Amino acid sequence: MRQQDMNRDWIATAATLSQALPYMQRYAGATVVIKLGGHAMGSEEAMEEFARDVVLMQQVGVNPVIVHGGGPMINQMLDKLAIKSDFVDGKRVTDTATVEVVEMVLSGKVNKWIVQAINRQGGRAVGLSGKDASLMTCDQDAPELGLVGTPAHVDPSILRTLFDANTIPVIAPLGAGRNGETLNVNGDTAAGAIAAALTADRLLLLTDVSGVKDKDGNVVTEMTPDQIAVMTADGTIAGGMIPKTRTALDAIAGGVRAVVILDGRAPNACLLELFTDHGAGSLIRTPR
Secondary structure (H helix, E strand, C coil): CCCCCCHHHHHHHHHHHHHCCCCCCHHCCCCCEEEEEHHHHHHHHHHHHHHHHHHHHCCCCEEEEEECCCCCCCHHHHCCCCCCEEECCEECCCCHHHHHHHHHHEEEEEEEEHHHHHHCCCCCCEEECCHHCCCCCECCCCCHHHEHHHHHHHEEEHHHHHHHHCCCCECCCCCEECCCCCCEEEEHHHHHHHHHCCCCCCCEECCCCCCCCCCCCCCCCCCCHHHHHHHHHCCCCCCHHHHHHHHHHHHCCCCCCCEEEECCCCHHHHHHHHHHCCCCCEEEECCC
């Protein structure tokens, strides 16, 4: 008969699972939209960990939806093809040649990489873009940006069909214009619009920072939309954090219960946020 001494790590693991039960019960049947980018897409190992976490989320009853970026990979392909790319206010200026590369990289390469990673962990994932099943109809942004759009209407019916089939949607942030043209959409903006259309319980924005910080550089673990407005007005929230907090506010106004600007560099960041007291970033929601 095989015998083993009790190992402290095993005991801690069992305790963690036991303590997670109330959170698993809380999120059973909930929809969680995750904007994937940054560190979690930086290596095969990070992607494998992320995919395992997503499959675990689904296993305990969560309906996860993945919306992904892919900016660095787009830049690499544009450089390889000698296509010049400029940015205005953080948005890529997208002409016809550029949008073809964006679609090729996002839908053809990055999307399938994530789908395969989830499938390897025992999940069932399907890749699509905002153009599929009229998921995301967009209006074109400022003319100087070219083929860049903002979601005007999101039809989440295809996503609900996938939930019913126990399938995880993985969405590339491309939309269809009013005349059928392909439009490049900011990944955070797309995730926020999709989360609002689903009335998601959580929108998790994975970043490469520890969260929203106060004037002293400390992470603010929980905040309200009013506090966001004050911190933006006095310059505490600045730079690249502004579009993320704006996405959070728009999502909450659209019906999302709460948004978390999450440190994607933390191991198992999504699980930490959903299933532990600790969390892994800044939670934004209206006062209860």
